[in-house]
Amino acid sequence: MFTKSPLTGFYAESYAGGTVAEPLNATGYDAVLLKGAAQKPVYLEISDKGVKFYDASHIWGRDTYETEDTIRREVGVKDAGIVVIGPAGENLVRFACIENDYFRSAGRTGVGAVMGSKR
Numbered sequence: 001m002f003t004k005s006p007l008t009g010f011y012a013e014s015y016a017g018g019t020v021a022e023p024l025n026a027t028g029y030d031a032v033l034l035k036g037a038a039q040k041p042v043y044l045e046i047s048d049k050g051v052k053f054y055d056a057s058h059i060w061g062r063d064t065y066e067t068e069d070t071i072r073r074e075v076g077v078k079d080a081g082i083v084v085i086g087p088a089g090e091n092l093v094r095f096a097c098i099e100n101d102y103f104r105s106a107g108r109t110g111v112g113a114v115m116g117s118k119r
Contacts, residue, residue, distance in 0.1 A: 005109035006117075007094045012109035018101035020081030038119040041090075045075055056119075060090060064099040089116035 005012035024032075027048045041056040054074070059067050064086040071082050081100065088096035089112030096112030097105040106112075 001098060001106050001111040003109075003111055003114045005111075006092070006113045007110040012111060014098070014106035014108040014111045016098065016100055016104040016106040018081075018104035019079075020083055020100045023079060023081035034118055037117060041119045043071055047077075061087060063087070065102055068099070068102065085112045085115045089113055092116050
């Protein structure tokens, strides 16, 4: 993740490891750039068929485990790579993380708060 840190106000990068990169790369995309903010909570599905936005109001406020499980069920792809934030990111806590594979955390510099600000 690369962004401006809400914690320091400077350039930020954070890495989580895990299994997200392989499924993303298999779609034909090498990177995702998010600009602006959604009007309400959304999640993105990126596949080899394209990019779709879904309403995420029903998962806003849930913990990261529950959020990851819900998205996996809704997308219906067993080995999907899923990246999520939880209540800390949603509430713009300046040191919030981005999570994947339940226990992989992009935890430096508050990148979760950046995702929360984009809803």
